[in-house]
Structures are given as C-alpha cells and as structure tokens.
Amino acid sequence: MLSLKTATMAAFMAGTTLAVPAALAQDYPTRTIEVIHSYGPGGGTDRFIRAVGVPFEEISGQSMVPISIQGGGGMPAYANFQQRRVDGYTLMAISPDQIIAHVLGRIQMDSFQPLARVQYDQGMILVPESSPFQTIQDFMAHARENPGDLTVGITNAAGFDDTVMGLWNIETGAEVTTVPFGSSEMVSNTLGGQVDAMHEEYGPARGLIESGDMRPLVVFSDERLPVLPDVPTAVELGYDVTLGRWRAFAMPADADPAHVETLYGLVSEAVATDAYQQIQEQAALQYRSVLLGPDEFQAFIESEIEVYTRVLDALGLTD
Amino acid sequence: MLEAYGSAIAYLFGNPSSFLLIIFSVVWGIAFGSVPGLTGIVGVALLIPFTFVFDPTAGLLLLSGVYVGSTFGGSISAILFNTPGSPEAACTALDGYPMAKKGQAGKALGIALASSAIGGIFGTIVLMLLAPPMAQFALNFGPPEYFALAVLGITAISAIGGGSVLKGLVAGLLGLGIATVGLDPITGTERYTFGNLSLLTGISFVPAIIGTFALAEVLQRAGERTSTADVITDVSTKLPSMKEFLATRYTLLRSSSIGAFIGALPGVGATTAAFISYSEAVRWSKRPQDFGTGVAEGIAAPESANNSAVGGSMIPLLALGIPGSATTAVMLGGLTIHGIIPGPLLMETNTQLVYTVFIGMFIANILMLVFGIRAARYFALVLKAPYALVGPAIVVLCMTGVYALNSNIVDVGVMLAMGAFGFLLRKLKYPIASFVIGLVLGPIAERSLRQGLVISDYDYWDFVSRPITAVLLIASLVSLIYGFYGQWKRHQDAQAAKMAAG
Numbered sequence: 131m132l133s134l135k136t137a138t139m140a141a142f143m144a145g146t147t148l149a150v151p152a153a154l155a156q157d158y159p160t161r162t163i164e165v166i167h168s169y170g171p172g173g174g175t176d177r178f179i180r181a182v183g184v185p186f187e188e189i190s191g192q193s194m195v196p197i198s199i200q201g202g203g204g205m206p207a208y209a210n211f212q213q214r215r216v217d218g219y220t221l222m223a224i225s226p227d228q229i230i231a232h233v234l235g236r237i238q239m240d241s242f243q244p245l246a247r248v249q250y251d252q253g254m255i256l257v258p259e260s261s262p263f264q265t266i267q268d269f270m271a272h273a274r275e276n277p278g279d280l281t282v283g284i285t286n287a288a289g290f291d292d293t294v295m296g297l298w299n300i301e302t303g304a305e306v307t308t309v310p311f312g313s314s315e316m317v318s319n320t321l322g323g324q325v326d327a328m329h330e331e332y333g334p335a336r337g338l339i340e341s342g343d344m345r346p347l348v349v350f351s352d353e354r355l356p357v358l359p360d361v362p363t364a365v366e367l368g369y370d371v372t373l374g375r376w377r378a379f380a381m382p383a384d385a386d387p388a389h390v391e392t393l394y395g396l397v398s399e400a401v402a403t404d405a406y407q408q409i410q411e412q413a414a415l416q417y418r419s420v421l422l423g424p425d426e427f428q429a430f431i432e433s434e435i436e437v438y439t440r441v442l443d444a445l446g447l448t449d
Numbered sequence: 450m451l452e453a454y455g456s457a458i459a460y461l462f463g464n465p466s467s468f469l470l471i472i473f474s475v476v477w478g479i480a481f482g483s484v485p486g487l488t489g490i491v492g493v494a495l496l497i498p499f500t501f502v503f504d505p506t507a508g509l510l511l512l513s514g515v516y517v518g519s520t521f522g523g524s525i526s527a528i529l530f531n532t533p534g535s536p537e538a539a540c541t542a543l544d545g546y547p548m549a550k551k552g553q554a555g556k557a558l559g560i561a562l563a564s565s566a567i568g569g570i571f572g573t574i575v576l577m578l579l580a581p582p583m584a585q586f587a588l589n590f591g592p593p594e595y596f597a598l599a600v601l602g603i604t605a606i607s608a609i610g611g612g613s614v615l616k617g618l619v620a621g622l623l624g625l626g627i628a629t630v631g632l633d634p635i636t637g638t639e640r641y642t643f644g645n646l647s648l649l650t651g652i653s654f655v656p657a658i659i660g661t662f663a664l665a666e667v668l669q670r671a672g673e674r675t676s677t678a679d680v681i682t683d684v685s686t687k688l689p690s691m692k693e694f695l696a697t698r699y700t701l702l703r704s705s706s707i708g709a710f711i712g713a714l715p716g717v718g719a720t721t722a723a724f725i726s727y728s729e730a731v732r733w734s735k736r737p738q739d740f741g742t743g744v745a746e747g748i749a750a751p752e753s754a755n756n757s758a759v760g761g762s763m764i765p766l767l768a769l770g771i772p773g774s775a776t777t778a779v780m781l782g783g784l785t786i787h788g789i790i791p792g793p794l795l796m797e798t799n800t801q802l803v804y805t806v807f808i809g810m811f812i813a814n815i816l817m818l819v820f821g822i823r824a825a826r827y828f829a830l831v832l833k834a835p836y837a838l839v840g841p842a843i844v845v846l847c848m849t850g851v852y853a854l855n856s857n858i859v860d861v862g863v864m865l866a867m868g869a870f871g872f873l874l875r876k877l878k879y880p881i882a883s884f885v886i887g888l889v890l891g892p893i894a895e896r897s898l899r900q901g902l903v904i905s906d907y908d909y910w911d912f913v914s915r916p917i918t919a920v921l922l923i924a925s926l927v928s929l930i931y932g933f934y935g936q937w938k939r940h941q942d943a944q945a946a947k948m949a950a951g
Contacts, residue, residue, distance in 0.1 A: 170775065171494035172782025180498070180786070199856045202650030203632055206857040209647065236646060281904050288637025309903050310635055314771045314778065315716035321769065322588030325904060337770040337792015412788055447637070 158218060158392055159192045165379065166197045167223040168207035174333070174413075175223050178249060178377045181410070185403040190396050196223070203289075204228065208237050216382045218389035221245065224380045226290040226373070229434045233442050234288075239435065242380035243390060244427035246397045249377040249410070249419045251331045252351035253294055254361065255282065256344045258321050266347040266362060269327070273304040280306045283316040283328035288447055291329045293438060294350060294373045296445045301369035320344070331375060332357070333413030350374060357414060373437065374418070378427060394423055457804035460506060467507055471809055474514025475816045479824045481515065481535075482522020485659065486850025488535040489519030490776050497783045505787040506802045510809040512780045513763070517813040519776075520719055520756050521565040521821055525828050528557045528748075530843055532663035532850075537755040539658045539889075540723040543882045544740060544747025546666075551743050554832065558825045559689050560745055561752045562818060564701060568753030569814035571705035572712065572760025576767075577807045580796070583761075584768035587713045592901035593912050595717070597921035598725065599894035604925040604932075605728030606883035614936045620879040624887020625894075627652050634896040635903065647859045652867070654720075654889055656851045656860040660867025661874070661881055663847050667840045668872045689745070697749040700730050708754030712761020717893060718774030719755035719762070724889050726754035727882075732928055737935075741882055760810065767803055769793055 163186075169175045179196035187193045199207040204227050214220040224242065232239040255266070263269040273280050284291030287310040295308045309325055313334075320328040321343060332355065338344040339358075346361045350371050354363055364371040379397060381390060400406060401421055410416050422430055442448050461467050474496075481492030492515045500508030523538025528545035541561060548557040575583065590598075606621035630641045631651020642648035689697075704726035711722035730750035731737045740747050762773030770791030772778035781791050789799060796803050831839060851864045874881055905911040913919055 170778060171490065172497070172779035177782050177786065197856060201653065201855070201857075202647075203637070205646050205649045206855070206859065210856055236649075278906070286637070287633065287635050292637070307903060309900050310637075311900065312716045314765070314773070317771045318588055318715040318765065318769070319591055321771075322591060324591030337790045337794060340790070341793035343769075343793050409786070412785070412790075 158389055159190060159396075161219060162192060163194045163219050163221060163393075164197050165194060165221045165223050166199060166207050166211045168199060168201075168204035168227070170200055171196075171198045174331075174375075175225065175377055177409075179223055181406055182248065182397065182400050185400040185405050186396060188403075189399050203236065204231055205236060211382070212241065214382075216384055216386075218381070218386055218393070221379050221381055221393075224378050226293070226375055226434065226438070227286075229431065229438050230289060230293065230442065232435060233438045233448060235448075239431060241383050243383050243385045244424050244431060245379040245381050245390060246394055246401075246424070247376055247378035247422040247427045247430060248397070248401055249415050251333070251375045251377075251413075251415055252349055252355065252372075252418065253291075253329055253331050253374060254335075254346045254349040255298075255327050255329060256320070256335055256339070256346050257327045258323055259343050259345065260323060261326065261345065263326075263347065264345075266367065269347055270302060270304055273302075273306050277305040278307050280327065281309050281325040282306050283311050283320050283325040284308045285313045285316055286310060290373075290375055292445070293441050294371065295329055297373060297437075297441045298350075298364070298369065298371050300441065300444055301364070301371055331413075333415065336414065351418060353417070355414065355417060378422075390424060398423070453800045453804040454808070456801045457808050460801055460805050461808060464507065467510055467805075467809070468812075470503075470507055470511050471514045471812050472816060472820075474511045475518040475813050476820050476824075478515035478518020478520075479522035479525075479817070479820055480518075482519030482538070483525040483534040483824065483828060484850070485526060485532050485534050485663075485846050486853035488523075488854065489516055489537070490779055491853075492519050493776055493779045493783075497779070497786070500783055500787070505784065505789055505799075506805050508783060508787060509780065509802060509806050512783055513806055513810050514813040516759055516776050516780070517569055517756070517810060518817055518820075520569075520759050521562065521752070521817055522824070524561040524565070524748075524752055525558065525825050527662075528561060529554060529828060529832060530663065530839070531666045532843055532846060533658060536655050536658070537719040537723060537758075538751075539662070539720065539885065540727045540751035540755075541748055542662050543727065543751075543885075544743050544745075546662075546743075547741065548743030548745075548748065553743070554829060556689065556693075557743070557748055558829070560693075560697075560748045562821045562825065563689055563694065564697070564704075564749040564752040565756040565821070566814050566818045567701055568705045568708055568756035569759060569817065570811065571753070572709045572757035573807065573810045573814060574760075575709040575757075576760040576763050576810070580764045580768045583710075583713050583764050587710075587715070587765065589917065590714055591915075592897040592904065593915050593918040594921070595714070595897035596894055596901055597918040597925070598711075599890045599897065601921050601925045601928075602721075602725040602728045602890045603886060603894060604929045605732050606880075606886050614932055616879050617883045620874060620881070620883040621887040623879075624884040624889075625891040626887075627657070628654075628888050628891040629895070634892070635899045650857060650859060652863055652888070653855075653860060655854055656864040657867045657888055658885055659847050659851055660864040660869075661871030661885065663843055664864065664868025665871030665875060665881075667843050668868060669875060670836060670840060693745060697745050699733075700746045700749050701753050703729060703733070704750040704754040705757040708757030709761040711754075712758030712773055713764040715765050715771045715773050718776070719758040720889060721893065722758040722761070723751035723755040724886055726750045728886065741880060756814075763806075763810070766791065767796055767806075770795060 165179045167175045176196050183194035199210050211222045231237045257263050292308055299305055316328050319325050349361050349363050351363050352372055481487045493512050520537050523533055523535030524541040526532045526534040527538040527542035528549050531542050531546040533539040533542050545557045606617045632649055633640050707726040708722040727750050730746045731740045762777045765771040765773045766777045772781045784791055848861055851860045901912050
C-alpha cells in the first residue's frame with residue numbers, strides 16, 4: 131500500500147523535476163547533507179558519495195558528506211538512519227545489500243523513499259593467470275564433471291556476491307562453491323591459487339586484468355564490455371545472470387515530497403557533470419549506469435526484491 | 450632502481466613543500482593516534498579531500514606520513530592512561546601502563562618511541578628492498594596458514610597467565626567465546642544475538658579493549674580510594690640508554706620481522722602483528738611470568754611490530770594493488786580518486802610516486818622521534834592533575850571515543866559491559882592479556898579454519914599437511930606442552946625449596 135502510494139507520488143514528481151531545482155535551491159538545502167552508508171571509508175560506496183558530492187556542492191552550494199557506519203550486515207547504519215530526524219538532510223546510500231536484508235526480514239524496504247539510482251556495475255568471474263581454465267566453457271565443463279570442486283572467492287557471507295553466484299549455479303545447473311573473504315584477502319587468495327576463481331567488478335580488478343595477473347572469463351551484464359570485447363556475457367551463453375551491484379540514494383519514507391523533488395534535481399545535475407562522468411569512467415561504470423529517478427527506481431527495487439527472494443529461497447537462506 | 454631513487458630525490462628537492470607535508474602529516478598522525486576515538490584511519494580519511502589539490506605523489510606522501518605517525522601516537526595514551534588511542538596500540542598498554550604506574554612513565558614512553566622508530570625504519574627498508582618478492586611469498590599464505598599463525602599466537606596465552614596456565618587458558622577461551630557473537634563469517638547467519646539485531650555487529654574488538662583496559666582501570670582505582678598514592682610521577686621522556694636498548698635487541702629484531710611480514714599479509718594488519726609479536730616475546734623470554742607487570746620487552750615487542758607492519762602493509766598495496774590493512778584500504782581509495790589504477794603495474798608505471806613514498810616514509814619515521822618526544826611531554830602533563838579529575842575525563846573519552854569510531858551506540862554499551870567484565874577479571878586475577886589475545890586472534894582463526902575447510906572439502910589432513918601450516922601448528926603444540934611443563938617444574942622447584950628450608 132505504502133509503496134504504491136509513494137510510487138504514484140514519485141511518478142507525479144518526476145514529471146515536474148527538471149524544471150524546478152534552481153528556484154527551490156533558495157530554502158532547501160541550506161546546510162550539509164549527510165549520507166549514511168555501511169561500508170568502509172575509501173571503499174566503493176564512500177568514493178561514490180564523494181564523487182557525487184563534489185559537483186553537488188558546486189551546484190547547490192551545500193556539501194554532501196559520507197558517514198560510514200560499518201559492520202553488522204548494515205544494521206547499525208540502518209538503525210542510525212532511522213533514528214535521525216526526517217528533515218531532508220539525512221540520506222542513505224543503498225545497494226543490493228539492503229534488498230538482501232529486506233528479503234532476510236531484517237529491514238523494510240518501504241522505510242525508504244527511493245531518490246536516485248546512480249551507478250549500476252557489472253560483476254565477472256576472474257581466474258588467476260596460472261589457472262588451467264582459458265574460457266568459461268572449460269571452467270563450467272570442470273564444474274559439471276566435479277560438482278562443488280571449484281571454489282570461487284567472494285566478499286561477505288550471504289551477501290550480494292553469494293546471491294550472484296547462487297543464481298549462476300541455479301541458471302547453469304552446475305555447482306561451484308563460494309568461499310567468503312574480506313575483499314583484499316579474496317584477491318590475494320585468488321592470485322595465490324588458494325581458490326580457483328573470484329567474483330569482482332571491473333573497476334577494482336582493472337589493475338590485475340591489465341597486468342595479466344587475472345583473466346576475466348564471463349561478465350554478468352546484458353552486453354559485452356567495450357574494454358573487454360573478448361569476454362562473453364552470461365546472457366549470450368544462455369544463462370540469465372545480469373545481477374550487478376548498484377549504488378543509489380534513498381531518503382526516509384516520510385520525507386517531504388518537495389525535498390525529494392529538489393534533491394533529485396540536484397543529484398541528476400551533479401551526475402551529469404564532466405567531473406562526475408570522468409570518475410565513473412575510471413571505474414568502468416559508465417556502461418549501464420543509467421540514472422533512475424524516484425519512480426523508476428521504486429519499480430527497479432520491486433523487481434530486484436523478486437529476483438533476490440527467488441535466489442535466496444533457493445539457497446535456503448530465508449526462513 | 451638507483452635511477453628511480455634519483456628521480457624520487459629530484460622530486461623531493463624540486464618540491465621543497467613536500468618536506469613540510471611530511472612534517473605536518475607526522476604531527477597530524479601522532480595527534481590522531483593518541484586521542485582515543487580518532488584513529489589513523491580517521492586521520493587518513495579526513496585528509497583525502499585535501500589531497501585533491503596536490504599531485505598524487507604529494508597526496509600519498511601526506512597519507513603515509515599520517516599512517517606512520519598515528520601508529521606510534523596510540524601508544525602515548527595506552528601507556529599514560531591505559532586507554533589505547535588506536536587499536537594498534539592496545540597491546541602496548543599491557544606492559545606500558547604497569548611500567549608507568551611504577552613511576553617510570555618516561556622510560557616506558559621512551560622505549561615505545563625508540564622501538565617504534567626502529568620498527569618503522571625496518572619495515573620501510575623491507576618495503577624498499579623486498580616489496581615484489583615479499584608480496585609473492587605472502588600469496589602462499591592461504592586460509593590454513595592464517596589459521597596456524599593465529600593458533601600460534603593464541604597458544605602463548607598459556608604462558609601469560611601470571612603463573613597460572615589454567616587462568617590464562619580460561620581467560621583466553623572467554624575471549625574466543627565472546628568473539629563468536631554476531632554474524633557467522635561463512636554462512637552469514639546470526640549467532641548468540643538472541644534475536645537482537647543490534648548485536649549483529651558482534652562484540653567489536655575496539656570497544657571491548659577500551660572497556661577492559663581503560664574503564665576497568667578507572668573502576669579499580671575508584672575502588673581503591675588511593676587517588677594520591679600511586680600517582681605517575683616521572684613523565685619526562687628519555688630515550689632508553691644504550692644498555693637498556695641493547696638488552697631488547699633480539700626482541701626488536703624478532704618483532705620487527707614479524708611485523709613486516711604480518712603487515713604484508715592482506716586482511717591482517719598492525720594490531721594482529723602487535724599481539725603475535727607480544728606472544729612471541731613472552732614465549733622466548735627467560736622470565737615469561739613477569740610480562741604484564743611492566744617489562745621493557747613487553748613494550749618493545751608490540752611497538753616495533755606495529756610500526757614495522759606499516760611498511761609491511763604498503764607492500765601488497767604497491768606491489769599488487771591489494772591493501773594490507775584497513776588504513777591502506779583508505780589510501781587505495783585516495784589513489785583511485787587521483788586516477789591511479791592500483792595493481793601490479795603500479796611500481797613500473799608510477800616509479801617516481803612509489804620511490805618518493807619510500808623515502809618519505811623513511812623521513813617520517815625519523816621525524817616521529819623528534820615530534821614524538823614533544824607530543825609525549827605535553828600529554829604527560831595531564832598526569833600532574835589529580836586522579837579525581839583525570840579518572841572521570843578518561844571515562845568520558847572512552848564513551849565518546851568508542852562512539853566516534855563507528856557512530857554506533859551499541860558499541861558504547863559493549864564498552865560499558867566490557868568495563869565491568871574486565872573489572873571482574875582483574876579482581877579474580879585472570880590475565881586480561883590472554884582474554885584480549887583470544888578476542889583479537891579468535892575471529893582470524895575461526896574464519897580461516899572454516900574457509901580452509903570449505904576449500905579442502907572438509908579434508909582435515911589436506912588442511913594440516915601443508916608445510917607452513919604443519920610447522921606452525923607443531924610449534925604451537927610444543928609451546929603449549931612446554932607451558933604446562935614450565936609450570937609443573939616451577940611448582941616442583943618451589944616444593945623442593947620449601948622442603949630444603951623446612
């Protein structure tokens with residue numbers, strides 16, 4: 131009910147968004163906007179907020195700063211977000227991790243007013259240079275003959291990576307075993323040959339791909355990446371795995387609709403600047419990072435919940 | 450390589466302001482390290498926006514200087530107030546504070562400073578000379594090796610017990626047990642949270658350590674009502690004399706080597722290095738029972754190890770693009786903003802940047818000696834105030850410090866509960882050191898054991914028969930048996946002495 135209401139409201143707002151931001155900028159925002167997130171300082175999400183924050187400040191005159199509250203499956207960050215006053219100055223950076231927490235019954239997605247989905251990354255399976263597997267076909271042939279023998283390093287247990295690899299197992303009908311690590315140990319264990327492969331996005335793995343230390347076998351996206359023209363997508367192999375990590379802003383569910391409208395205008399302006407686009411390109415995020423406004427983002431969240439529920443059910447992680 | 454150093458030196462002298470940056474960063478780092486709640490990670494993260502105005506080399510010089518300074522800074526408050534200013538310095542409090550309480554705060558600070566500088570320079574030299582081969586060697590360390598390393602550190606708890614192996618083990622097991630609260634590292638399911646979502650974070654190590662060390666100490670002092678009796682009097686900071694210094698040379702060498710190596714392992718950093726080298730110092734000491742009462746080796750070991758780990762953790766960052774610690778992870782983020790792609794090619798494509806940072810870290814370690822002495826002096830002035838004022842101030846610092854770390858109010862609750870728990874442990878004469886070692890190394894042992902078993906498909910033999918793992922595990926077993934034997938022998942000797950006397 132609530133989400134339906136917000137969706138209609140958002141749809142109405144989206145129509146008027148582009149015309150107004152400059153006029154409303156006078157009375158809102160008048161001070162710093164804080165964006166709570168549940169990852170480490172210097173990590174992908176922290177950098178994402180800073181990257182949007184720089185042009186945001188130039189446009190609105192107000193700064194946008196990340197507040198990192200780590201650990202606990204994102205619960206402490208969520209609790210902090212909910213305890214704060216609803217005055218338009220607290221946002222939360224959300225990602226598939228919140229969808230997972232929702233599916234696991236830990237948080238409610240309808241406590242968010244979706245604001246803007248900005249980045250949409252694409253993951254891939256990478257093997258170390260020394261790996262005997264040259265192509266994804268080699269890799270999967272081995273996985274079919276020896277179910278569970280191949281190990282894939284991932285970050286965070288029962289998180290986004292686990293879901294992607296779980297969906298991969300469901301779609302391919304083969305079985306690879308996931309091993310959760312911290313992000314840097316995942317890379318070192320893959321390079322050192324302790325695990326057979328790892329799941330990672332292009333940006334963080336770029337240096338290792340360019341030096342030849344890692345070989346991407348498959349990319350989880352609808353189209354091949356222009357920078358990796360020889361790496362097939364899961365879709366062309368016949369497996370419908372396109373789940374990617376996305377980064378987005380959300381406000382509290384009962385946020386003032388006028389604030390949502392103004393802020394979306396400012397964010398979309400900030401994202402359109404060359405300064406931001408350049409940073410996005412460095413991390414190879416430009417390929418499918420289409421900016422989604424409040425209503426489209428709401429619809430996207432609903433479709434994500436459906437997919438994640440299906441995968442997490444199949445993995446036996448939900449009650 | 451010489452050419453690379455040449456261009457680095459040319460850069461430094463071509464940009465004299467970079468020396469100012471190094472000085473600023475070391476002072477900033479010491480300040481952030483010494484105030485509880487402001488850690489090196491926060492110090493580095495806050496400076497990242499400021500690096501935008503510099504070129505990437507100057508930016509990285511700034512960040513690495515902060516890292517060097519903050520790792521020492523934490524020991525100041527650990528020694529003077531039993532309140533580790535940063536997690537890396539937690540281990541330093543174990544012997545630093547008792548020494549300060551004996552009226553030798555100056556000596557304790559001097560040892561910490563000298564050991565930090567030696568360790569820091571050692572780590573930097575390893576980084577300069579051995580970065581690529583060390584990074585490659587560290588890749589041989591998979592989960593089974595991490596597990597064996599953690600077990601080796603944990604078994605030292607039996608030697609720490611202040612004479613009682615049993616009490617050491619009980620305290621250590623309590624630490625291991627408490628560390629299991631929160632999210633399961635492999636399956637992501639909830640453990641011991643009793644449905645309370647705020648416990649999902651678990652008993653984080655920093656609030657636990659600030660509670661058991663600092664808060665428990667204030668509680669104890671309040672209970673003793675001896676506010677004027679054992680005041681810390683000597684607060685001058687003298688570097689240790691040559692004789693005292695030479696006495697700890699093996700500890701320094703061993704701890705610096707352990708520090709550089711553990712630093713180079715991704716995912717574990719200076720804190721783990723400090724605890725493992727403390728464990729080793731206890732194990733190799735002729736008088737292990739004296740640890741925890743304020744012995745020089747007990748300060749020299751963790752301080753040289755954690756500073757050496759600074760250089761060590763830069764190894765995987767620069768050689769492979771993998772951060773070796775939480776602080777280098779933040780630095781990696783800073784580099785990326787400057788458009789530098791961290792990875793194995795970094796040392797070839799950005800030679801000047803890498804070698805300038807090497808030299809910069811070297812200078813930073815020397816400057817740390819100069820500014821460390823000053824910083825310690827100013828901090829020590831606080832001790833001249835009566836404890837009736839200092840005690841409550843420490844409690845406030847504990848609460849704000851713990852909250853500031855992660856803006857999580859649950860951590861403050863954990864800190865308070867751990868304060869009471871630490872007070873109880875002290876009253877019952879259980880060694881806090883063993884408890885904390887269990888708490889710090891337990892999660893590493895558990896996570897890597899289970900990762901390793903998933904990889905080996907639960908083949909235990911496959912797990913323990915890896916050469917490095919086997920050697921480390923056998924060493925742990927021998928050490929454990931030796932601990933019991935030592936206690937039995939001391940007991941026998943005491944009996945014999947009693948018989949002879951009677």
